[in-house]
Amino acid sequence: MMFSLNLSIATSTAALGLLAAAGGAQSQETIKVGVLVDQTGKTSFYSQPVTEGTLMAVEEVNAAGGVLGRQIELILEDDNGRPDLSATKARKLVDDGVVAIISNSNSGATRQAISVTAESLTPQLASANSAETLTTLDNSCFFQLGPVESLQVKTMLAFTKTKGYGKVALVGDNSGLSTAAVDQFRMGLGEAGVPIVEEQLIPVGSQTAVPQLQKVRAAEPNAIYQVAQIGPQVVQFFQAYQQLGMKQPILGTFNLSSSSYLTTAKGLMDGTVFTDAFDPEKPEAIAFSERFKAKFDKEATSLEAYGHDSVVLIVDAIKRANSTERPAICKAIAETKGLPRVMGAKGTGFDFSRGDRRGFDPEGVVVRAIENNAYTGAVFSGTKN
Amino acid sequence: MQDFFELIVSGFASGCLYSLMGLSFLLVMRPTGVVNFAVGQYAMLGGFAAVAVMTTILIPPIALPYVPGLLVVLALMALLGAAVEWIAVKPLVDRGAPPVASMLSLLGVLIVLLEVGARFGGTEALPTEPPFGFRRVEFGPFAGTPQSLFTIAVTLVIFAAVWLFFERTLWGRAFEAVSLDRRAAQLMGVNLRLVTVSAFASSAVVAGLVGVLISGTTGAYYQVGMALTVQGFTALVVGGVGRVDGALLGGVLLGLLEALVMRYLPVSSSMTLAVPLVVLLAFLVLRPHGLLANRGGH
Amino acid sequence: MIAAPLLSVRGLTKRFGGLLAVDELDFDLSAGEVLAVIGPNGAGKSTTFGLVCGAIQRSAGEIILKGARLDGLPPHEVARRGVFRTFQHNMAFKGMSLVDNVLIGAHRRFKGSLFGVVAGFGADTERAERQRAIELARFVGLGDWLDADIATLSFGQGRLLEIARALAGEPKVLLLDEPGAGLTPSESVRLFAIIKEIAARGVAVLLIEHDMHFLMPLADRVVVLNFGRKIAEGTPAEIRADPEVVEAYLGNIAKDSTGAGAAHAAG
Structure with a gap:
């Protein structure tokens, strides 16, 4: 899978280069946009699909004549997912004269690049990072396009209220991602006044979650929040759940939208609901999926959609600014409101009007379900009920 | 009581994986005196190899059924084990270096294999289709899954075969002779090279089998190696270093202990992986020869 | 001894740094023959054994078994071709x-x-x-x-x-490194008979021995080493009579060996 992705990125880049050269010959210079991507590191499994979406969107824009009559040229830099490399790579892109940087790497790498974009006043767009603290850094040109973690908690809690569970259990793993999610759910449930009768961790590297789930079963919760994030531990959760013959509803996170679980936990997840930032029944999503399928002959996931939306945002900003000057683009992005995008619930789009540099609509997270080992459309959305 | 009988099955199944890892250690340790901490990475690579040959995920044109796929993976693992010996151990032994030198170079192999695995398989957990499912099956007071019973059955067959080989065949006795006295065994006509290469190859095969089993339960995953290394080594120390039956006993006891401690003792569940470490320390201090005494030798 | 030798050693030499442990050693050994190698400590007897069975690599010379070279082969190959040894100190596989x-x-x-x-x-x-x-x-x-x-x-x-x-x-060739050392008299008698029986079945026996009482009636021929060099070769009787051997090694041992040896021969 990784190999084929690498290949398609390489060929796409080559194709873009040709397009860019052709465009440059007949009209003006290209508009350079940098992309920070983890192509070879430990987070490449999501960074690569995100970047595939970015590449596809730029091809579409260029095919339709580009922006301000100029073609967009993407410059990819592999930061290996390493925070110690990303700032250097960002500096290189700035020196190459990019008008903006799309950050498709992990949160840690994105954070380090922020210092470079801050001093050079380069617009930086984090396509899919969900870390809470990125926008708390002092950089008026940094924008977070995906939903932050706490938003999925808010949405799931709103969904939970509609169900009226009296007491719940919370199960995670001991990875940093999962413990952060556990903390947020604990806090959110506490504020909502829902008692947590059992809290368990499945350590990374363990071979079974039966003891943990037995404790959960013994505590007799009405529902279980499954917030483990590391693949094998997530699968162990579902195996133990089945093995112990448990029946409680399971509420999961963004993590479960990774389609590999449909194979690793095949048939074990039916009835589970989870939060997602992608509603396959949204008109923009349907159109995107069709175009993606026609081009790559495979199903699009939310990851490609994230990468696609970054290009939508930056093209719109350049058009409205009618300029490729970095500060002007920054200003235009910050003023974006109601720009349609693929990600998010039906009827939601980019919205930076709150001034917090977070562009994902707070009502844009959806709850989806797994039935017959397949994902359904949104069964719930937003934070109000 | 229901919980207890469920735990017995799942703890036993986990313990079987630890036993096999212990056996992987043992196969190299007996004839060569080398503790190869890279065995956990063999398991990781075995898992990815299973994904590669049994599913369309890593290498799309190849998707063999379970049994032929398993045989291909095990053959690849044998080649890998032999190659590791040839690259990282033989040059040192040829120059008369002590086993500890080989152990250090094998730590280098560990790092390389980890990187190779992460590059080849990526950092996501990848699945193979398990031959059996995870639906609850009950038999008497016990309850488990078909897959856990499959793991247990495979482990018992492997241990029976290895035990018979070592105890009941001339070749097995030759391996034992090498572990007791390399020089004398060589002078009796035992080919040390053949024994050493076979040891490394079979060790990789057994660890690779663990990887295949896990790829069908929780997925092939690049970080699976370290925990298995600790668990396998602990199984070996608990059961009695140097004994095939000891590795089985030690692994199963460790698996059961882990499960029971997690369920019944008031410790945080995040401490699961500390259980083998505590057990390992306790045995190294209180009973360094393990539960079953070693039978002579060095 | 009239038949072509089973094992031939020609110009066998081993240097350890500047030390010549074995120096241009020649000897032949036929099937069914018992050849003893004697000499003072450090004469190169054990090194010779190590060289013949491949545990030590030679510096020069040839070791030929039935017309085929043994030198340069690893120990397990030498053993596979029929050369086996026992050790001075017991090397049974304990366990x-x-x-x-x-x-x-x-x-x-x-x-x-x-x-x-x-x-x-x-x-x-x-x-x-x-x-x-x-x-x-x-x-x-x-x-x-x-x-x-x-x-x-x-x-x-x-x-x-x-x-x-x-x-x-x-084995075609059996190397025994001080087989009589440390045995009780009755064990010694038993061993004597066993070695005789082995040789009678056609095995070439090469042995290192210090105990002349044990050795003299057992060996068909004796090779005497001193400082790595062969200083004499012959039947036990000839060796006992060789003034150079007596000077270098045997001393008083030769003089009273007849009586004790007869007892062994009888056993």
Whole structure:
């Protein structure tokens, strides 16, 4: 899978280069946009699909004549997912004269690049990072396009209220991602006044979650929040759940939208609901999926959609600014409101009007379900009920 | 009581994986005196190899059924084990270096294999289709899954075969002779090279089998190696270093202990992986020869 | 001795740094013959053994078994061609049963390949080998200790076990490193008869021995080493009469060896 992705990125880049050269010959210079991507590191499994979406969107824009009559040229830099490399790579892109940087790497790498974009006043767009603290850094040109973690908690809690569970259990793993999610759910449930009768961790590297789930079963919760994030531990959760013959509803996170679980936990997840930032029944999503399928002959996931939306945002900003000057683009992005995008619930789009540099609509997270080992459309959305 | 009988099955199944890892250690340790901490990475690579040959995920044109796929993976693992010996151990032994030198170079192999695995398989957990499912099956007071019973059955067959080989065949006795006295065994006509290469190859095969089993339960995953290394080594120390039956006993006891401690003792569940470490320390201090005494030798 | 030699050593030399441990050594050994190598400590006897069985690599010279070169082969290959040895200090495989110990000696003759065994072939051959190992244990007088823990054997029994182990390989050449050392008188008598019997069955026996009482009636010929060089070769009687040998090594031993040797011969 990784190999084929690498290949398609390489060929796409080559194709873009040709397009860019052709465009440059007949009209003006290209508009350079940098992309920070983890192509070879430990987070490449999501960074690569995100970047595939970015590449596809730029091809579409260029095919339709580009922006301000100029073609967009993407410059990819592999930061290996390493925070110690990303700032250097960002500096290189700035020196190459990019008008903006799309950050498709992990949160840690994105954070380090922020210092470079801050001093050079380069617009930086984090396509899919969900870390809470990125926008708390002092950089008026940094924008977070995906939903932050706490938003999925808010949405799931709103969904939970509609169900009226009296007491719940919370199960995670001991990875940093999962413990952060556990903390947020604990806090959110506490504020909502829902008692947590059992809290368990499945350590990374363990071979079974039966003891943990037995404790959960013994505590007799009405529902279980499954917030483990590391693949094998997530699968162990579902195996133990089945093995112990448990029946409680399971509420999961963004993590479960990774389609590999449909194979690793095949048939074990039916009835589970989870939060997602992608509603396959949204008109923009349907159109995107069709175009993606026609081009790559495979199903699009939310990851490609994230990468696609970054290009939508930056093209719109350049058009409205009618300029490729970095500060002007920054200003235009910050003023974006109601720009349609693929990600998010039906009827939601980019919205930076709150001034917090977070562009994902707070009502844009959806709850989806797994039935017959397949994902359904949104069964719930937003934070109000 | 229901919980207890469920735990017995799942703890036993986990313990079987630890036993096999212990056996992987043992196969190299007996004839060569080398503790190869890279065995956990063999398991990781075995898992990815299973994904590669049994599913369309890593290498799309190849998707063999379970049994032929398993045989291909095990053959690849044998080649890998032999190659590791040839690259990282033989040059040192040829120059008369002590086993500890080989152990250090094998730590280098560990790092390389980890990187190779992460590059080849990526950092996501990848699945193979398990031959059996995870639906609850009950038999008497016990309850488990078909897959856990499959793991247990495979482990018992492997241990029976290895035990018979070592105890009941001339070749097995030759391996034992090498572990007791390399020089004398060589002078009796035992080919040390053949024994050493076979040891490394079979060790990789057994660890690779663990990887295949896990790829069908929780997925092939690049970080699976370290925990298995600790668990396998602990199984070996608990059961009695140097004994095939000891590795089985030690692994199963460790698996059961882990499960029971997690369920019944008031410790945080995040401490699961500390259980083998505590057990390992306790045995190294209180009973360094393990539960079953070693039978002579060095 | 009239027949072509089974084992020929020509110009065998071993240097350890500046030290010449074995210097241009020549000797022949025929099937059924018992050849003793004697000499003072440090004369190069043990080095010669190591060279012949491949444990030590030669500096120069040739070792030829039935017309084929042995020098340069690894020890297990030398053993596979029929050259076996026992050790001065017992080297039984502790932790294995007595019969299993003997079986290891049969390793070179065991036809089953490693893969064949893993695949489950060769069970019949194995049963036959085990039966043969038991017979060999009986031959050296250990028939009552077949299931004994190796650790409980006496020093002399350990030596007999090593001989049985070497015989299991059906050796063409058997190297015995001080077989008589540390044995009780009765064990010594038994060993004497066993070696005679082995030679009578056509095995070429090369032995290092310090005990002249044991050696003189046993050996057909004697090679005397001093500082790595061969200083004499001949029948025990000739060696006893050689003034240079007496000077270098035998001293008083030769003079009173006749009586004790006769006792051994009778045993």
